[in-house]
Amino acid sequence: MEKKRATAPATPPKAKFIALSESIIEKIKTGELLPGDQIPSENELIKTFNISNTTARKTLLEIESKGWARRIKGKGTYVLNRTEDHHLLRTLGSIYATRRGFHDSLIAEGFTPRNIVLEKTILQDGISSEINGRHFIIEGPALKIHQLRYADELLIKDEVKYISLTLCPKINKIPTEVSYFKVYENNYHLKIDEVQQTLGVKILEPNTTNFDLSKPTPVFVLDSAVICTGDKVVEIEQSYYHGDKYKFAVIASPEHDYRPPSPITS
CATH class of the missing domain: 1.10.10.10 (Winged helix-like DNA-binding domain superfamily/Winged helix DNA-binding domain)
Structure with a gap:
């Protein structure tokens, strides 16, 4: 058998x-x-x-x-964020990423954010900036906010923003850690048409910047403009990002970039 x-x-x-x-x-x-x-x-x-x-x-x-x-x-x-060196990934040209805001993005990734405001003043004559070969102007008055952004006590961004007080009156009374993009949409009912951004690299020497550097260190230099309906500029930003802690991605079609979380497949 x-x-x-x-x-x-x-x-x-x-x-x-x-x-x-x-x-x-x-x-x-x-x-x-x-x-x-x-x-x-x-x-x-x-x-x-x-x-x-x-x-x-x-x-x-x-x-x-x-x-x-x-x-x-x-x-x-x-x-x-589980990367060993805690690199922060940011997406250029993404209205979705911009809408979420810097402060909330750090919290979502598991960091503890902290801001130190160095300057918060009103420029009666406004501000202008050239980005991607285009000239962007905020007619006065404009709110200038210069603040240092920390993640877990590490300074990662030296940020300067200029915001139109004509389009956003009394926005200077709103806390600086908010997502201003959401404020533009929700509080002032502005429709954001586009975000123009350029990214460069600069070497900063020790003792010449707000970053605590012990040796010459590369930083990313971001220039951006937020434009709403009627080609009106609501925000201009000129900021430094700590080069050792950032990686940037680029999205090709910002007007179609919003994507809710995709369903998973089993």
């Missing part, structure tokens, strides 16, 4: 929330979801995969417990 060959016991299927969490984590590892990006919400997971709210909640908790994301109450769950 022929003996039956022994077979290995079947591997039990993974729990649904484990499979979904692993799928989302894989998107983070491959860069499809970047630090600061929002992970699909419970409702989005329920709708996409026809799962219970308990399974959706366990999925997000599993991702968070493994250190890939953090939940911010009332806002959602965001991908954490």
Whole structure:
């Protein structure tokens, strides 16, 4: 009589929330979801995969417990910055990224932001800047805000913004850590048509800047202008970014760049 060959016991299927969490984590590892990006919400997971709210909640908790994301109450769950050197990735030409704001982006990535305002004054004569071969002008009065931006006590950005007080009266009374882009849209009902940006590199010497440098260090120099309907310039920015802590990406079609978190596939 022929003996039956022994077979290995079947591997039990993974729990649904484990499979979904692993799928989302894989998107983070491959860069499809970047630090600061929002992970699909419970409702989005329920709708996409026809799962219970308990399974959706366990999925997000599993991702968070493994250190890939953090939940911010009332806002959602965001991908954490897990790079060894904590490089910050910023996207040029992205209205979506600009709308989120510098302060909120740091919080979403797991950093503790801090701002030091060096100057907050009103320029009666306005300001102008040349960007991408175009001349942008904010007629006076314009609000000038010069502040230092910190992440976990490290100075990463020396920022100067100029904002039209004609388009945004009394904006000088609003705290400087807010996303001004959202303020333009929500408080002043401005429609942003485009964001013009240029990025250069400059070597800064020790003791010549607000950065605490022990040796000559490269910094990124960002010039940008935010333009609303009627070709009116609402904001001009001229800022330095710490070169050792930043990486920049470029998006090709800013007018189509807004993308809600893509549904995951199991």
